[in-house]
Amino acid sequence: xxxxxxxxxxxxxxxxxxxxxxxxxxxxxxxxxxxxxxxxxxxxxxxxxxxxxxxxxxxxxxxxxxxxxxxxxxxxxxxxxxxxxxxxxxxxxxxxxxxxxxxxxxxxxxxxxxxxxxxxxxxxxxxxxxxxxxxxxxxxxxxxxxxxxxxxxxxxxxxxxxxxxxxxxxxxxxxxxxxxxxxxxxxxxxxxxxxxxxxxxxxxxxxxxxxxxxxxxxxxxxxxxxxxxxxxxxxxxxxxxxxxxxxxxxxxxxxxxxxxxxxxxxxxxxxxxxxxxxxxxxxxxxxxxxxxxxxxxxxxxxxxxxxxxxxxxxxxxxxxxxxxxxxxxxxxxxxxxxxxxxxxxxxxxxxxxxxxxxx
Amino acid sequence: xxxxxxxxxxxxxxxxxxxxxxxxxxxxxxxxxxxxxxxxxxxxxxxxxxxxxxxxxxxxxxxxxxxxxxxxxxxxxxxxxxxxxxxxxxxxxxxxxxxxxxxxxxxxxxxxxxxxxxxxxxxxxxxxxxxxxxxxxxxxxxxxxxxxxxxxxxxxxxxxxxxxxxxxxxxxxxxxxxxxxxxxxxxxxxxxxxxxxxxxxxxxxxxxxxxxxxxxxxxxxxxxxxxxxxxxxxxxxxxxxxxxxxxxxxxxxxxxxxxxxxxxxxxxxxxxxxxxxxxxxxxxxxxxxxxxxxxxxxxxxxxxxxxxxxxxxxxxxxxxxxxxxxxxxxxxxxxxxxxxxxxxxxxxxxxxxxxxxxxxxxxxxxxxxxxxxxxxxxxxxxxxxxxxxxxxxxxxxxxxxxxxxxxxxxxxxxxxxxxxxxxxxxxxxxxxxxxxxxxxxxxxxxxxx
Numbered sequence: 001x002x003x004x005x006x007x008x009x010x011x012x013x014x015x016x017x018x019x020x021x022x023x024x025x026x027x028x029x030x031x032x033x034x035x036x037x038x039x040x041x042x043x044x045x046x047x048x049x050x051x052x053x054x055x056x057x058x059x060x061x062x063x064x065x066x067x068x069x070x071x072x073x074x075x076x077x078x079x080x081x082x083x084x085x086x087x088x089x090x091x092x093x094x095x096x097x098x099x100x101x102x103x104x105x106x107x108x109x110x111x112x113x114x115x116x117x118x119x120x121x122x123x124x125x126x127x128x129x130x131x132x133x134x135x136x137x138x139x140x141x142x143x144x145x146x147x148x149x150x151x152x153x154x155x156x157x158x159x160x161x162x163x164x165x166x167x168x169x170x171x172x173x174x175x176x177x178x179x180x181x182x183x184x185x186x187x188x189x190x191x192x193x194x195x196x197x198x199x200x201x202x203x204x205x206x207x208x209x210x211x212x213x214x215x216x217x218x219x220x221x222x223x224x225x226x227x228x229x230x231x232x233x234x235x236x237x238x239x240x241x242x243x244x245x246x247x248x249x250x251x252x253x254x255x256x257x258x259x260x261x262x263x264x265x266x267x268x269x270x271x272x273x274x275x276x277x278x279x280x281x282x283x284x285x286x287x288x289x290x291x292x293x294x295x296x297x298x299x300x301x302x303x304x305x306x307x308x309x310x311x312x313x314x315x316x317x318x319x320x321x322x323x324x325x326x327x328x329x330x331x332x333x334x335x336x337x338x339x340x341x342x343x344x345x346x347x348x349x350x351x352x353x354x355x356x357x358x359x
Numbered sequence: 360x361x362x363x364x365x366x367x368x369x370x371x372x373x374x375x376x377x378x379x380x381x382x383x384x385x386x387x388x389x390x391x392x393x394x395x396x397x398x399x400x401x402x403x404x405x406x407x408x409x410x411x412x413x414x415x416x417x418x419x420x421x422x423x424x425x426x427x428x429x430x431x432x433x434x435x436x437x438x439x440x441x442x443x444x445x446x447x448x449x450x451x452x453x454x455x456x457x458x459x460x461x462x463x464x465x466x467x468x469x470x471x472x473x474x475x476x477x478x479x480x481x482x483x484x485x486x487x488x489x490x491x492x493x494x495x496x497x498x499x500x501x502x503x504x505x506x507x508x509x510x511x512x513x514x515x516x517x518x519x520x521x522x523x524x525x526x527x528x529x530x531x532x533x534x535x536x537x538x539x540x541x542x543x544x545x546x547x548x549x550x551x552x553x554x555x556x557x558x559x560x561x562x563x564x565x566x567x568x569x570x571x572x573x574x575x576x577x578x579x580x581x582x583x584x585x586x587x588x589x590x591x592x593x594x595x596x597x598x599x600x601x602x603x604x605x606x607x608x609x610x611x612x613x614x615x616x617x618x619x620x621x622x623x624x625x626x627x628x629x630x631x632x633x634x635x636x637x638x639x640x641x642x643x644x645x646x647x648x649x650x651x652x653x654x655x656x657x658x659x660x661x662x663x664x665x666x667x668x669x670x671x672x673x674x675x676x677x678x679x680x681x682x683x684x685x686x687x688x689x690x691x692x693x694x695x696x697x698x699x700x701x702x703x704x705x706x707x708x709x710x711x712x713x714x715x716x717x718x719x720x721x722x723x724x725x726x727x728x729x730x731x732x733x734x735x736x737x738x739x740x741x742x743x744x745x746x747x748x749x750x751x752x753x754x755x756x757x758x759x760x761x762x763x764x765x766x767x768x769x770x771x772x773x774x775x776x777x778x779x780x781x782x783x784x785x786x787x788x789x790x791x792x793x794x795x796x797x798x799x800x801x802x803x804x805x806x807x808x
Contacts, residue, residue: 035620038693059621061590062554090553093592129473131536133552252786301768330757330772336473337524337533338756340793341776347787351779 006205011198014173014206015044015121018180019082021210023052026080028117029184031057033067033084041086042123042199064090068097068120075117075189076105082184088124088193089136098142102189103165116187121180123196124169125234125297126343131336137233137298137329139167139274142191143307166190166215167274169233173204178213179272186215195233218278220285224267227291227357230282230308232271235295235344239268242349249350257350261357274304282308283315290321291356295344300328322359327352413630413637420633422677423657424647428706430714439656443721449490449651450716453482453709454727455734456506459515460682462738463522463537467686471746472522474537478503480649480681483708484613486510487654488676491662492581496609497564498547499557499582502538503613507583511545515738519745526751526798532759533751555588558597558610562671565606569669579607579665586675587618589632598639601671609665610641610673611658613648615680620693636673648676649708652715679706753780753797754804781805 009017023029031048037059039046049057060067064085071081085091091098098120106114126135142165168183168190170176176194183190221236222243231239243266249257267285271277286292292312294305309324327344335342393403414420425436432438460477467475478485481503489510492498498507505518517530521540524533530541530549541549548564551557561582568574588594589612601608612632616623629635636643642664646657654676661672679702683690690699716722757765757773765773780801784790794801 034618038620041619041687059625061621061626062587062618063590063592065592066590092553129536131534131539131552134536252788253783256782256786300772330776331768332756332760333534335534335756336531336536337750338753340790341753341780342756345789347783347790348779351782 004207004209006207008203009173009177009206010200011170011173011176011194011202012042012044012046012200014175014177014204015180015194016046016048017206017208018177018184019045019048020051021177022080022082022181022184023048023056025210028078029056029080029082030074031082031084032060032070033121034060034062034086036084040084042194042196044121044194044199045084064093065097068094068102068118071118071120072097072102072105072115072189075102075115076113078117080117080184081119083118083120085120085122087134087136088122088138089133091120091122091138091191094120095141098165098189098191114187115189118189119180119184119186119192120190121192121194123199124193125195125197126334126339127197128339128343129336130334130339132333135297135334135339137193137296139169139191139193139296140298140303140307142167143275143304144302166276167193168215168272169193169195169274170272171195171233171236171270172198172202173206175213175270175272177206178211179215181210182212182215185212190215193233197234213272216273216276216278218272218281219270220267220281221270222266222268224265224289226264226289227266227293227353228269228282228285228289229266229293229295229349229353230269230271231295232274233297235297235349236268236270238344238346239295239349241346242353243268245346245350246353253347253350257354258358261354264353264357266353277304277308279311279315283312286312286316287319290316290319291359292316292320293325293327293349293352293356295327295349295352297329297343299331300326301331303328322356325352325356413634420630420643420645422645422647423653424650425652425656426650426711426715428711430711430716430718437656439652439659441652441655443719445490446716446719446721449486449655450709450712450722451730452486452489452506452510453651453712454730455509455738456482456485457709458731458734459505459509459518459738462735462742463518464682464686466522466742467537472524472537474686475522476502476538476685477682478506480679480702480708481613481615482506483651483712484611484648484654484676484678487651488581488583488611488658488674491655491658493578493662495546496578496662497561497568497580499561499564499580500540500547500550501554501557501584501588501613502550502552503585504583505538505540508540508542508545508547511542511547513540513542513545513547515741516744517542519738519741520748523745523748524750525745525748527745527748528751532755534756534759555584555591555593555597558582558584558588558591558593559600560597561608561610562597562601562604562606565601565608565671566604569606576666576669579609579662581609581611581662583611583613585618586612586614586616586623586632587621587626589635590618590626595635598635598641598671598673602639602641605668605670607665607669608671609658609661610636610671612673612675613678614675615648615678617680617684617690617694619684619688620690622694631675631677633673633675639671641671641673643673643675645675645677648678649706649711651708651712678708749798750796752799752803753794753801777804 036045037049071083074081102115170179305326463475485506489507520528521530522537539550561580565580633645647653665672
């Protein structure tokens with residue numbers, strides 16, 4: 001960020017800044033969804049209606065399937081559609097439009113049409129008291145529903161997938177802005193999931209200029225050689241806390257963290273794009289460390305961790321010193337009064353790291 | 360431009376509709392001289408005419424009202440058969456709603472519960488409809504219908520236990536956010552946050568009632584939803600199914616003017632929700648939702664038709680959401696405070712009905728004071744009690760995911776949590792503090808099996 005003008009922003013401001021940049025450069029770009037005109041229930045579209053007018057920033061009636069379908073139509077005409085689904089938990093009425101339409105529009109028309117100009121933003125993940133309808137991390141559903149195995153048109157030759165819908169999850173304001181701008185301009189439809197607990201809690205100096213961060217690329221936050229710890233969104237922070245606890249455990253936990261492990265070098269990776277996920281970075285890392293722990297908030301069965309585990313097991317089988325370990329929500333709906341013991345928290349991550357290092 | 364579109368279309372439509380009214384006659388539509396399409400009863404006409412009004416003549420759907428703003432019956436309006444006891448019961452139920460709402464709203468503000476939703480302004484719609492139903496009609500609510508449950512005898516303790524998520528919360532066992540009430544005993548299906556999902560379900564509930572020899576002709580399914588929820592595909596699916604596969608399903612739309620920040624004017628361009636009823640072949644009425652007697656009359660008659668004909672009926676109750684959408688919302692970010700104050704003053708469902716009662720000597724200021732004090736007292740007591748109760752046992756979170764035997768994955772995950780709690784529950788401060796909030800503090804879980 002050296003030499004660039006920055007401003008202190010939290011994540012909703014980072015998102016808002018990206019939307020403003022996108023609309024400034026692209027006259028076809030429109031922002032729409034439930035309650036976006038007054039600024040959105042999480043304030044991500046604050047002031048945009050005043051800045052760009054109600055023709056470009058508008059409320060829709062309450063219909064998620066309608067919002068997604070409308071966006072596909074705009075995109076099919078070559079426009080840039082930036083839709084908001086108010087909560088990821090409420091995206092399911094749009095599932096048909098996303099999985100059967102947005103993801104297949106290009107494929108089924110022999111490349112004549114595409115919904116590539118569509119980006120669907122949705123607040124996701126838990127806040128600690130949202131229960132099962134304000135806490136979900138549905139990325140796994142879309143990972144299975146949207147991926148198609150055909151040749152790539154946008155990624156370098158090493159990528160095995162061609163993905164018609166991509167899934168992106170930022171961890172901070174800088175990431176949110178850069179990844180959202182890349183998502184909006186990517187030639188494929190993107191589902192952009194914003195961990196809502198970070199909207200206010202995550203604050204950074206964000207460049208005010210127009211910049212993009214690459215999709216399909218993970219980011220290594222801490223290099224290491226003994227274990228690869230992989231996550232995205234909110235739990236990235238829990239991973240950092242767990243690694244602090246590993247290095248210098250509080251007195252009460254000391255006996256559970258063997259002295260020999262405290263200097264272990266754990267490589268922390270933020271996956272950032274869930275589909276297509278950066279298999280190269282992760283496989284390369286695990287080949288060096290021999291150990292992988294994946295952390296996500298969604299339940300385990302059919303989750304993204306299971307998919308990553310299978311692929312890494314295949315690619316790194318002979319290099320692995322321990323089974324791939326998953327730290328996830330349990331296979332229950334997110335239970336309101338029990339969330340503290342449902343979510344993967346720093347201690348559960350620490351426990352998994354210790355177990356994997358001592359396997 | 361958006362604004363321009365919104366203002367210009369109604370004007371165009373009005374002009375167009377007027378022209379149609381002038382140029383067409385009833386006989387032209389009913390004239391049979393050109394016959395019918397072979398597959399429908401639609402008469403053939405040589406006139407190129409469009410229509411955009413379900414009541415004809417380009418007019419809007421009227422609103423049924425019984426009491427005027429000061430509680431006097433309108434000329435020609437038929438009062439329901441209403442004795443003092445029922446009238447008082449209705450008024451008392453309307454009166455206690457804002458008392459409970461005030462307390463819980465403030466408790467949420469103090470951080471003692473996570474969330475709350477009030478029903479300020481909609482008391483007449485909720486209580487008037489509740490009173491018109493049989494107590495064992497199956498209700499599927501949206502989330503602002505606590506008053507229906509209270510009418511049926513849901514206790515203050517039950518309200519508080521659900522909102523505080525205590526181990527006595529029989530409605531959701533601490534698994535849902537506040538206001539997601541439910542009671543099998545009181546025939547009130549548990550609230551789910553996603554909007555409109557309850558609407559097609561109600562058609563299925565109605566069909567089940569129709570197939571049950573003990574309840575056929577006796578009960579109906581009743582589904583509540585807002586005008587915003589009526590934009591969801593599920594609304595249309597529900598109306599369509601209840602009319603095409605006929606079932607005694609009563610649709611009650613609380614048109615309170617707002618879906619969070621979005622005003623009804625941005626939710627639909629047609630004549631409200633009522634205009635959709637005839638599209639599905641459903642008997643429909645629009646009613647003044649702030650007139651409790653109009654709501655009562657309309658829902659009683661709707662219910663009678665519903666059950667006698669075994670078919671769906673739609674009631675659109677026009678009201679106003681005086682409160683914020685929820686405790687997560689500040690509505691003054693999108694509507695002027697004065698607008699809300701005016702509505703409270705000029706169109707207050709409680710004041711209107713109170714004047715009706717007072718004119719008959721059924722209510723007085725003293726009675727009001729005594730009643731309110733008593734409610735406040737009882738509600739406070741229930742609240743204090745719930746506040747002191749622990750959450751359900753921690754292992755409860757794994758129950759009710761499946762019926763029957765717990766599958767291996769959930770069983771193993773439960774064991775994994777048990778292992779973690781055994782290992783760290785006593786030594787890791789954040790967990791130790793948290794565990795104390797649960798009944799038994801996790802001890803039975805750790806010691807059992």
